[in-house]
Amino acid sequence: MIGRMHVLLSLGITLVACAAGPSEGSDTALRSAVVASLPLAPTSFGAAELDGWLYVYGGHLGPAHGYSRERQSGLWLRARSDSLARWELVRAEQLGVQSAPLLAVGGRLIAIGGMRASNHEDEPMRLESIDEVLSFDPATAGSTELPRLPLPRSSHAAVACGEAVFVVGGWHLRSDDVERGGEFAAHSLVIDLAEPEAGWREFESPGSRRGLALVEAAGRIVAIGGLDERGAATSRVDVLDVQTLAWSSAPELPDYGFGVAAAVLGGEVYASGRSGRIWRLRLGAREWTHVGNLVYPRIFHQMLAVPGTSELVVIGGHVSGQRVGPVERVALAPVSAAPVVSTLTVAAPGAARNRQAVALSGDRLEFFGGNTGLEQHGFEPERFSDEGWSLGLADLRWGRRANLPVQRQSLVTAPIDAGRVLAVGGFGHDGTRARSFDDAFVYDRELDEWRRAPSLERPRTQFALLEHSERIWLLGGLDFDPARGADANFAFPLEVLAASKSGEPRFEATGLELPRPRRAFGAAVLDGRGYLVGGMSAGFATVAECDVFDFDARSWDTLPPPRKPRISPDLIALGGRLYLCGGSSAAEADELGPDRSIEVFDPRTRTWSVHVEELPLDTTHARFFAWRDRILLVSTHVEAHRALEIVWIDPVADQASR
Numbered sequence: 164m165i166g167r168m169h170v171l172l173s174l175g176i177t178l179v180a181c182a183a184g185p186s187e188g189s190d191t192a193l194r195s196a197v198v199a200s201l202p203l204a205p206t207s208f209g210a211a212e213l214d215g216w217l218y219v220y221g222g223h224l225g226p227a228h229g230y231s232r233e234r235q236s237g238l239w240l241r242a243r244s245d246s247l248a249r250w251e252l253v254r255a256e257q258l259g260v261q262s263a264p265l266l267a268v269g270g271r272l273i274a275i276g277g278m279r280a281s282n283h284e285d286e287p288m289r290l291e292s293i294d295e296v297l298s299f300d301p302a303t304a305g306s307t308e309l310p311r312l313p314l315p316r317s318s319h320a321a322v323a324c325g326e327a328v329f330v331v332g333g334w335h336l337r338s339d340d341v342e343r344g345g346e347f348a349a350h351s352l353v354i355d356l357a358e359p360e361a362g363w364r365e366f367e368s369p370g371s372r373r374g375l376a377l378v379e380a381a382g383r384i385v386a387i388g389g390l391d392e393r394g395a396a397t398s399r400v401d402v403l404d405v406q407t408l409a410w411s412s413a414p415e416l417p418d419y420g421f422g423v424a425a426a427v428l429g430g431e432v433y434a435s436g437r438s439g440r441i442w443r444l445r446l447g448a449r450e451w452t453h454v455g456n457l458v459y460p461r462i463f464h465q466m467l468a469v470p471g472t473s474e475l476v477v478i479g480g481h482v483s484g485q486r487v488g489p490v491e492r493v494a495l496a497p498v499s500a501a502p503v504v505s506t507l508t509v510a511a512p513g514a515a516r517n518r519q520a521v522a523l524s525g526d527r528l529e530f531f532g533g534n535t536g537l538e539q540h541g542f543e544p545e546r547f548s549d550e551g552w553s554l555g556l557a558d559l560r561w562g563r564r565a566n567l568p569v570q571r572q573s574l575v576t577a578p579i580d581a582g583r584v585l586a587v588g589g590f591g592h593d594g595t596r597a598r599s600f601d602d603a604f605v606y607d608r609e610l611d612e613w614r615r616a617p618s619l620e621r622p623r624t625q626f627a628l629l630e631h632s633e634r635i636w637l638l639g640g641l642d643f644d645p646a647r648g649a650d651a652n653f654a655f656p657l658e659v660l661a662a663s664k665s666g667e668p669r670f671e672a673t674g675l676e677l678p679r680p681r682r683a684f685g686a687a688v689l690d691g692r693g694y695l696v697g698g699m700s701a702g703f704a705t706v707a708e709c710d711v712f713d714f715d716a717r718s719w720d721t722l723p724p725p726r727k728p729r730i731s732p733d734l735i736a737l738g739g740r741l742y743l744c745g746g747s748s749a750a751e752a753d754e755l756g757p758d759r760s761i762e763v764f765d766p767r768t769r770t771w772s773v774h775v776e777e778l779p780l781d782t783t784h785a786r787f788f789a790w791r792d793r794i795l796l797v798s799t800h801v802e803a804h805r806a807l808e809i810v811w812i813d814p815v816a817d818q819a820s821r
Contacts, residue, residue: 199489200489203224208261217478239256244470275330276317276330277293278318293317326356329352329377332368350366374389424465431445435457441456463480477491508806517534529564556795564606588600599641604616616668619660630688679710684698685729690739694709694722697725740764740766741764742761743764757783760777796809797810
């Protein structure tokens with residue numbers, strides 16, 4: 164039960180200790196799943212949970228260090244804490260603000276200080292810290308002013324313990340001296356909202372820093388990380404005894420400390436920084452424990468505990484220069500639990516619904532060409548697209564890219580370097596008939612333009628490109644041309660080609676051949692070997708044999724097959740294993756249908772096992788990628804409307820083992 168603990172006579176502050184929940188055992192880990200997306204994807208904002216709602220206030224909406232009135236939010240948003248799927252606007256302030264901590268105190272929301280830009284987008288930056296303290300009533304969407312801060316303050320942290328509100332860190336930024344930065348706050352502050360007329364009181368700070376996190380655990384205030392006056396990130400952790408207002412040291416956070424987020428769950432402190440790892444500290448322990456990983460590493464985000472649950476919610480922030488839209492729910496689960504599968508659907512602007520050329524570059528997906536229909540064999544000329552689009556996986560925002568030089572589906576891509584991607588072959592219509600093509604193109608990301616590369620020795624589609632030793636290897640595929648007549652329209656090239664990644668990508672014969680015809684198969688490189696799984700051969704027969712190519716020895720071997728042959732799967736190398744994902748397979752009636760399972764091959768034991776039995780969508784035309792330490796699935800093959808379905812699959816049962 165929450166009760167009055169102590170009266171600090173020296174400050175006149177009444178403090179209430181918050182009840183601590185039960186501690187979780189060491190056989191649990193935090194498992195993170197994407198559950199929703201924030202409509203604005205802010206950084207440096209305030210967030211709090213109150214009466215079953217999660218509230219977000221303000222924030223920065225522009226690129227890093229690009230501040231203006233137009234780039235600051237003045238919105239109050241909220242979503243139900245148990246779903247987070249639908250965000251609603253509660254109130255819009257006339258002026259935006261960022262880095263204003265938001266606290267839930269006594270049925271109200273308290274926003275404290277922050278930084279405001281007075282310049283417009285095309286003007287020199289004029290930034291200043293503010294001293295405003297607002298009390299927001301969710302029932303009426305109205306606000307009242309509380310006693311202002313003694314000095315304007317931003318980039319600070321705040322936390323409540325009962326009716327007492329503590330403010331630690333931050334600086335005073337003046338609009339006429341932005342170039343020099345702000346003056347770091349010399350003292351911490353506390354106010355008793357049961358008696359606000361007494362105003363703010365100062366007490367000692369644990370060093371000067373900003374961009375830190377502040378939480379309350381069992382009557383103690385924990386200050387984590389920040390940036391010091393020298394501009395260096397610090398991982399220091401300090402603990403305040405709220406009865407004596409004395410600070411003591413705690414184990415340093417084993418992560419980058421600037422822009423860190425933290426919360427308390429079960430009486431224990433959880434924090435996440437730039438690495439994306441989630442750390443737990445049991446007060447009094449000698450070190451932090453790594454207990455999980457976020458899907459999206461981020462800084463300047465918020466982490467909140469959901470009352471009555473063993474869950475945390477992580478929202479906002481940015482990673483690698485991109486603001487993060489996906490909202491993650493992090494739950495305690497047994498370390499042996501099944502893989503975590505999370506899904507999100509976003510609107511898609513492109514006309515193509517399947518068979519696009521898809522390239523993954525860091526946290527950005529690029530889509531080129533494709534087929535605008537949903538049926539299996541819609542090959543009329545108007546069905547083929549040349550559109551180019553990209554999607555930021557962090558902010559979930561689309562952008563245009565240069566169109567392909569041709570209208571084409573099923574091109575196969577491979578990165579040449581960080582700035583260029585190769586797209587080869589594919590299937591399209593030449594004005595007379597639909598057939599395979601021998602084209603090769605290089606896309607330059609910086610210039611946003613395509614140029615032609617040397618063509619293949621013959622048309623191919625449904626083949627694989629594998630990277631090894633600065634070469635791109637081309638294996639298998641189909642040369643389809645109905646002009647050759649029914650007996651010869653399907654041809655299966657066996658020649659293995661390769662192109663150097665330096666200079667002009669020109670594919671040439673290697674003198675090697677595939678052991679057997681194969682198209683529409685999964686392929687991946689693991690430990691110097693190329694693995695080929697599934698696919699079709701002549702007469703639409705499925706290929707059960709799995710072939711392994713040793714690049715150095717230039718020799719072929721086989722491995723045991725998975726439980727069923729698949730057509731058009733993806734094969735992903737991740738964490739020393741191979742994951743066979745999606746495509747189609749035959750059921751007991753020998754009719755092909757979507758295979759929604761994921762099977763995993765362990766090279767050490769040479770055995771397959773079922774990793775995920777049923778993915779939550781039709782995977783016939785889905786594409787799978789190894790992304791960070793997860794499997795990423797994307798599909799525009801959506802019946803109802805133009806959309807992109809995204810699935811994140813965490814294949815590691817014990818995240819803490821990474």
